[in-house]
Structure formats: C-alpha cells, structure tokens
Amino acid sequence: MINENETTKISDEAPLGEKELLEEFERRKRNLQGWRYWLVATIAIAASLFHLYTAAFGLMAAIYQRSIHWMLMGVLIFLLYPISKKRPGDRIDFWDWIFAGLLVIGCMNIILNWDAISMREGMAIPSDISLGVIMVLLVLEAARRSMGWPLPIVAIVAMLYALFGPYFPGMLAHGGFPLEELAPFQYLRTDGIFGVPLGVSASFIFLFVLFGSILNVSGAGQFFIDLSLALTGRSQGGPAKAAVVASALMGTVSGSSVANAVTTGSFTIPLMKRAGYTSEFSGAVVAAASTGGQVMPPVMGAAAFIMAQFLGISYWEIVVAAAIPATLYFISIIAMVHFRSGKRGIMGISGVELRNVKEVFREGWHLLLPIVALVGFLATGYSAVKAVFWSIICLVVASWLGQEKYRMTPRRILDSLINGAINAVEVAAACACSGLVIGVIGITGVGLAFSSFVMSLSHGILPLALMLTMVGSIILGMGVPTTAQYIITSTLAAPALAQMGVPLMSAHLFCLYFGVLADVTPPVALATYAAAGLSKSNPLKTGFVALSVAVAGFLVPYMFVYNSYLLFQGNLLRIVLGCVTALMGIVGLSAAVQGYYVAPLSLPERLALFIVPFLLIVPNIYTDAVALALLIGVYLLQKHKVGRGVAPSVAVPHASNSVGKEE
Structure with missing residues (x-):
C-alpha cells in the first residue's frame, strides 16, 4: 500500500485501540449499509479488475487510462466521503449523486469524444470551457473531502496566480491567462488534471496499493511483527528495536506512515512501555520508524513512481538508488534506541516470552515469496506494472502454501479488491489536485522563476540552497501529502539544485526525503498523532521526541547529495567506503x-x-x-x-x- 494517508484493514481480532485509531485516520468515511454498500463495493471491484486487466493485457492510451481511473476513483470519493463530518454517515446526500454524475459526464466526454477534442486543440468550444470549470471544481472538492484543505488551498492559489499574473511583483509577474483558456488547458490536456501524477496513479500506484491490500489480508502484518520480535526482542532495548524492524519490514510493502504506525504500534508500543520506556518515547520510535516506509524499497511511497516518470528512468533504478539511504535511516533509529536503552539500563524481553525465529519463519515463510518475486521481476527488466501484476498472482498462489489462516479464499480476494480500490482513492485525489499545480507551473513558466529565486537567495552556495530546499519541503510537507509535496518541490526546487551541479536523482530524492520527514515534524505530523494515540501520550511532546529520534535521518540526504556512492552509483569499493563513513x-x-x-x-x-x-x-x-x-x-x-x-x-x-x- 503506497498511499501516505491510507489506512490498513484490520482483522476482527485486532486490539480495540487500533480500530479506533483507524476510524479516526480514515477521516470518517461513510459507514454505508445495504444496497449503498454493495454499490460502492461493486464500483471498487470494477476499479480493481480494470487495473488488473490493463496490467495483464497492456495499458490503454494515456488519456483513456487516466480518464477511466479518475472517473472510478472520483465517484468513490463522492460516495464515500460526506461534504462535512456533520453529515449522517449511513446515507449518501443527493448533491453527492449530482457531483458523481457530473464527474462521470466530464470523464466520459473525453473517452467518447477524444478524437474531436484533439482535432480542435487550442480552439475551445463553450462545452470545453464549462466542463473544464466543473472538472477543476470537482477535483478541488474531491481532494478537500479526502485529505482536508491544505492541498486544495495550494491548488487554488496556483489557479489564482495563473489568472492574475500581471498583478504579481517582480519575476513572478506574467501575462495572465483568462478562464476561457485556463479551464480547457487543465481539463483537456495531459499537463493538468490528467497529467503525469494521475497517469502514474492510474498505471502503477493503484496496483501496488492492491498488492499491499492483498498482502495485508493474508496476515503479513502479524508475521512481520512476530519475526521482528523474534530477531531483536532479546537484545538491549529489544522491544523498541523490534518496533523499528517491524516498521522496516512493513515499509517494504506499505508506503503509508499512518497505516504502518497503527499496524505495528498497537503491538510494539505496549511492549516498550512495559520495558520501561516513557509513553512519549514509545510513540516517537514507532512514528519515526513508520515514516521510513515511504522510502523503503521495493514498494516505496507513491512519490517514488512519479519520480521515475519525472526522471524518465525505470522504477527499478529508483529502488536501487533508495536502498542504501533507506537502510541507513532505519539503522539511525536503531542506533538511537540502542544508546537510549544503554543510558536507561533497559534490557530485552525474556526468552520465555518470545517465539523462536525458526518457528516464526516456518509458519509464515511463504509470505516473503511475493516480495522476493517483486524484486526479482523488477531486477530482470519487467516493467513495474507487469512486475506487480505477477507478484499479485504469486501472492494468491503462495498463500495456499501456508496455514489456513493465511489462505486467500474467494471472499478474502473480494475483500482485498474492495479495500485496495478504497485505499487508492486518496492518492488519486492528491495526484489529480497536484496536476492542477503542475499545469499552472507549466503554462506560466514560474518554475524557471523559482529556480532563479533559489539561486539568487542562496548566492549559488550549495549548502545554503540545500537548507532552503529542506525547510521548504518540510513546511510544505506539514500541510499536504508526501506525494503532492514531492511533485511541487521537485518541480520548483530540484532544477535549481541541478543547476548547482547536484545529480538529478540526488536532487529529487533530497526533496522526497524531507517531505517524508514532515510526517514526524511538529506541529502537523500524522504518523506522530497515530502513534501518540496508541501510546496515550501528548502528541506535541511525542512529535518533538520523534524528531530527535529521527534527527540522524536528516543527515542522510545531505550525505547522498555529496556522496553519490550512497545511491549505489560507482564501483563497489567506493560504495562500501561511503556506507562505512555514513x-x-x-x-x-x-x-x-x-x-x-x-x-x-x-x-x-x-x-x-x-x-x-x-x-x-x-x-x-x-x-x-x-x-x-x-x-x-x-x-x-x-x-x-x-x-x-x-x-x-x-x-x-x-x-x-x-x-x-x-x-
């Protein structure tokens, strides 16, 4: 699962606190019953089957793939998320049916009339303008409902900037674009709503979300926790180290900070508190470790797939480049835990309370096969789409090699198809809304102006430019999802860093890392809030402790900017030496x-x-x-x-x- 805001479906045996946390972080989706539930479930299953079909037999032309994807995701958003938390959660308001219908009309117009639309490009007719305005408003509203106000506000400011360009000062000024030109541009081109971000969501991200959903339903989460406790539980500070290792293992298949924190924290936080850690430190360790899931290969956060498209390289190259920095991040948290444990005299869990590693592995070894298969497919040159498709098939087959509780029965598969689609809607909304910002950056040329601004403000001094980018990424990451943060900062700041001699891969990963670290940076830190809820600690205090636990992770991006060997580039000896110094x-x-x-x-x-x-x-x-x-x-x-x-x-x-x- 790679949506940084989604949550994981938990079995009925899960602790009550975990279920309550999941309900809170699902932003109070509607709890539909009867025919309304089955309608949403049918749309969700249709969405999953559509993406599996195109993965197996080939993606459709970009505009068709993206239009169908957004039509299905957008309808799910308006049916699942009420216009306000005050609205009843057991029925769908009449205006939501209207919004969903308008979105279907806007997408079907593209699907049915694309040939005529492409022939008149640059000469919009009244229906293009009116539907363009409607689609822009629907995208903003879908993003607001699923993620809150921050990202829609950024998109609205961007649209106002495009409309009123002549009134801005200095290098930010431009000629301005009337609504009659801007609305069709955002709606009918692959530079706006249906741009690269939504394209990545439609082709890659949905399938990886589905892969994570199926893996979770198969019981992988509990297996990872049991394996982590067996591996590290007996060592100094064992419970906290187990939390870090469990988050790292979960991070290999879940790029969601919140889902990772809730899933692993519900089991490891009580163990840490019993061992003698404070509530704040227990929550902080889980928050800091869970945040690293968005940069942990092979399944990273949604932004990693967009990065591959922006850089024009394969996803496997992103996975290889991110492997060492992600490992260093988790090692840094283990080091923090180790020294903290030594200072406080906190030992491991007694051997009587722990299961044997061989026993745990013997019971759930088959759950590692799909992950190994995914890495193998990517390494041997399969596209990300084909790799995850065959890994899903491998996962369903492998589940029958284990005990009955792990087997993917038809009912479990249907649940996975439903959960996978529902978990994907938020990242789809983030990508569509980010497309509005990218469209404005493209049509106004503000990206070049911003790069010049960074160059001017830093006086061409790379360390200063890196610090400015870091601060900007963290501030933006506090308010918007990591995916949107990465899209915006990489478009604006990464070119400036590249002009100063930073390799593009390093520049983009630098922007991504600090957007990810915003999840543990107060005052807005979603992973911290989730962990604090489980540890029953003060969220603000937990946030600052999490920041101190993750502080070594702030060092890693600076290191790989100056030392490209940490991105697995160069000869093996220099890579090893780079890792040792790091x-x-x-x-x-x-x-x-x-x-x-x-x-x-x-x-x-x-x-x-x-x-x-x-x-x-x-x-x-x-x-x-x-x-x-x-x-x-x-x-x-x-x-x-x-x-x-x-x-x-x-x-x-x-x-x-x-x-x-x-x-």
Missing part, C-alpha cells in the same frame, strides 16, 4: 543526541561526537580520518573510565511496575 556519522550523531556511548557522555565527549557527522558529509580522506579518530578516541576514553569505575552511573528502571516511566 554509519560512522550516524553512530556519532546518535550517541551525541542520546548522551550515551559506552557509558553516559560528559559534555566534552558529547561535543566531540556532535562534530563527527559534519566532518563526514563531504567525502575527504582527512576529515574522515579526524572523524574516525574522534569516534575511537571517545570510545577508548569511555572504556578506560568504565574499567576504572569512574564513569557516571546508569539509571535502571524499576521492573514490572515501571510502565511508561524512565527513572
């Missing part, structure tokens, strides 16, 4: 943030380790040597102090009655 930086920063290395750090030791990551951002043999010397020097000094018994004492939490408290 790990050194992560260890130094994590220890400094937590104030613990071998033993609690003194202020000079802490400052020395704070310097380490900044010495390692730009590859240089001399600065690398100094950083290594600092790491080894502080380590030996602390070992010496521990040996002499002069190191500060470590606080040990009380045993079973220390739930949620760190002494």
Whole structure:
C-alpha cells in the first residue's frame, strides 16, 4: 500500500485501540449499509479488475487510462466521503449523486469524444470551457473531502496566480491567462488534471496499493511483527528495536506512515512501555520508524513512481538508488534506541516470552515469496506494472502454501479488491489536485522563476540552497501529502539544485526525503498523532521526541547529495567506503543526541561526537580520518573510565511496575 494517508484493514481480532485509531485516520468515511454498500463495493471491484486487466493485457492510451481511473476513483470519493463530518454517515446526500454524475459526464466526454477534442486543440468550444470549470471544481472538492484543505488551498492559489499574473511583483509577474483558456488547458490536456501524477496513479500506484491490500489480508502484518520480535526482542532495548524492524519490514510493502504506525504500534508500543520506556518515547520510535516506509524499497511511497516518470528512468533504478539511504535511516533509529536503552539500563524481553525465529519463519515463510518475486521481476527488466501484476498472482498462489489462516479464499480476494480500490482513492485525489499545480507551473513558466529565486537567495552556495530546499519541503510537507509535496518541490526546487551541479536523482530524492520527514515534524505530523494515540501520550511532546529520534535521518540526504556512492552509483569499493563513513556519522550523531556511548557522555565527549557527522558529509580522506579518530578516541576514553569505575552511573528502571516511566 503506497498511499501516505491510507489506512490498513484490520482483522476482527485486532486490539480495540487500533480500530479506533483507524476510524479516526480514515477521516470518517461513510459507514454505508445495504444496497449503498454493495454499490460502492461493486464500483471498487470494477476499479480493481480494470487495473488488473490493463496490467495483464497492456495499458490503454494515456488519456483513456487516466480518464477511466479518475472517473472510478472520483465517484468513490463522492460516495464515500460526506461534504462535512456533520453529515449522517449511513446515507449518501443527493448533491453527492449530482457531483458523481457530473464527474462521470466530464470523464466520459473525453473517452467518447477524444478524437474531436484533439482535432480542435487550442480552439475551445463553450462545452470545453464549462466542463473544464466543473472538472477543476470537482477535483478541488474531491481532494478537500479526502485529505482536508491544505492541498486544495495550494491548488487554488496556483489557479489564482495563473489568472492574475500581471498583478504579481517582480519575476513572478506574467501575462495572465483568462478562464476561457485556463479551464480547457487543465481539463483537456495531459499537463493538468490528467497529467503525469494521475497517469502514474492510474498505471502503477493503484496496483501496488492492491498488492499491499492483498498482502495485508493474508496476515503479513502479524508475521512481520512476530519475526521482528523474534530477531531483536532479546537484545538491549529489544522491544523498541523490534518496533523499528517491524516498521522496516512493513515499509517494504506499505508506503503509508499512518497505516504502518497503527499496524505495528498497537503491538510494539505496549511492549516498550512495559520495558520501561516513557509513553512519549514509545510513540516517537514507532512514528519515526513508520515514516521510513515511504522510502523503503521495493514498494516505496507513491512519490517514488512519479519520480521515475519525472526522471524518465525505470522504477527499478529508483529502488536501487533508495536502498542504501533507506537502510541507513532505519539503522539511525536503531542506533538511537540502542544508546537510549544503554543510558536507561533497559534490557530485552525474556526468552520465555518470545517465539523462536525458526518457528516464526516456518509458519509464515511463504509470505516473503511475493516480495522476493517483486524484486526479482523488477531486477530482470519487467516493467513495474507487469512486475506487480505477477507478484499479485504469486501472492494468491503462495498463500495456499501456508496455514489456513493465511489462505486467500474467494471472499478474502473480494475483500482485498474492495479495500485496495478504497485505499487508492486518496492518492488519486492528491495526484489529480497536484496536476492542477503542475499545469499552472507549466503554462506560466514560474518554475524557471523559482529556480532563479533559489539561486539568487542562496548566492549559488550549495549548502545554503540545500537548507532552503529542506525547510521548504518540510513546511510544505506539514500541510499536504508526501506525494503532492514531492511533485511541487521537485518541480520548483530540484532544477535549481541541478543547476548547482547536484545529480538529478540526488536532487529529487533530497526533496522526497524531507517531505517524508514532515510526517514526524511538529506541529502537523500524522504518523506522530497515530502513534501518540496508541501510546496515550501528548502528541506535541511525542512529535518533538520523534524528531530527535529521527534527527540522524536528516543527515542522510545531505550525505547522498555529496556522496553519490550512497545511491549505489560507482564501483563497489567506493560504495562500501561511503556506507562505512555514513554509519560512522550516524553512530556519532546518535550517541551525541542520546548522551550515551559506552557509558553516559560528559559534555566534552558529547561535543566531540556532535562534530563527527559534519566532518563526514563531504567525502575527504582527512576529515574522515579526524572523524574516525574522534569516534575511537571517545570510545577508548569511555572504556578506560568504565574499567576504572569512574564513569557516571546508569539509571535502571524499576521492573514490572515501571510502565511508561524512565527513572
């Protein structure tokens, strides 16, 4: 599942707290019954079957594929999401039928009359203008209902900018475009609503959402949690490390921060609190780790598929490039947990409470086959569409190799088809609404003006330009989904970074990473809110703790901008050396943030380790040597102090009655 805002369907055996959290983060979709439910279910099944059919037998022409996709997704939005949370949730208002009908008319006009429309391009007739205005308004309303106001507001501002260009100051001014020209442009070209973002949703994203939905229904979520506990539960700070590993495993198939946090956190947060972690830290670990799912191959967030289209490369190349940075991100959180556990004296779970790794693997090994198949198909040159299609087939077949509880029966398959389509509607709305912004950027040329602005503001100094892009990405990511954030910032800021010599892949991944990290950046941090709800902690405090836990992850994008070997580019020796230096930086920063290395750090030791990551951002043999010397020097000094018994004492939490408290 790759929609950053969707949630996962949970079985009836799931904890009540998890179900309540899912209901909250589903933004109160309607709870339809009777014929209304079956109507929505039929449309959802039709959408899933349509995308599976085109994956098997070939995609339709771009405009037809996108029109049918948006028609199905848009209708589902208006039938599922009420105009206001105050409206009854068990029936569909009459105006929603009107909105859905108008959307069908707008899409069917393209499907039935595309030849005539393409022949008169540039000479819009009255129906083109009126339908264009209606479709723009429907896209804005669909995005508002499914995601809230932030993204529609960005799109509205963009449209106003296109209409009133002459009244803007300086380099932002342009000639302006009348509504009679702008509305048909957004509606009848593959530069606006039906642009690249919606095209990626129609071809790639929906299928990966469906893949995740089927995998989840098959019981993979619980298997990943059990496997993580078996692997790490006995080590120092085992429960928290298990939460990180579980989120990483879930992240391989779910690019949703919220769904990841709710699914893994409902099981791992209580374990962390029993071990002695505070409620805030328990929620923070789950939030920070779950956020990494959007950059964890092989199934990343929706933005990764759009990145492949923007860069004109295969999705597999994105997967390869993102592998090392994503792994480093999760290692950074494990390092934070390890040093925190050492400082607080928190050990692992007793062996009696844990299942054996072999036992867990023997029970659910077949659930890994579809993921291995997906990687194999992508690596051998299959398109992303074909790869995920055959992986879905493999998943259904493999489910019958395990116990009965894992088998994909016809009823479970139907549930998966319904859930997959419903889970895909929000990302489709984000892509369609983002298309409005992309259309304005294209028709006005503001992208070039923005690049010039970044160049001017940073005075051509790359570190300053990177910091400006980071701040802009985080601020934008606080209000809009990661997909929309990436589309906007990569269109505006990535060209400026490229002009300064940053490889395009690095520039685009840089924009993506900091948009993803907005999910743990207060005041708006969806993953943090989900985790805080499960840990019963203050969301704002949990957000700031999550930010400190994920802070080493803020270092990774700067490293791969200056060291392209971290994107798996170059010879193997340099890639290995790049990974080693990155790990050194992560260890130094994590220890400094937590104030613990071998033993609690003194202020000079802490400052020395704070310097380490900044010495390692730009590859240089001399600065690398100094950083290594600092790491080894502080380590030996602390070992010496521990040996002499002069190191500060470590606080040990009380045993079973220390739930949620760190002494």
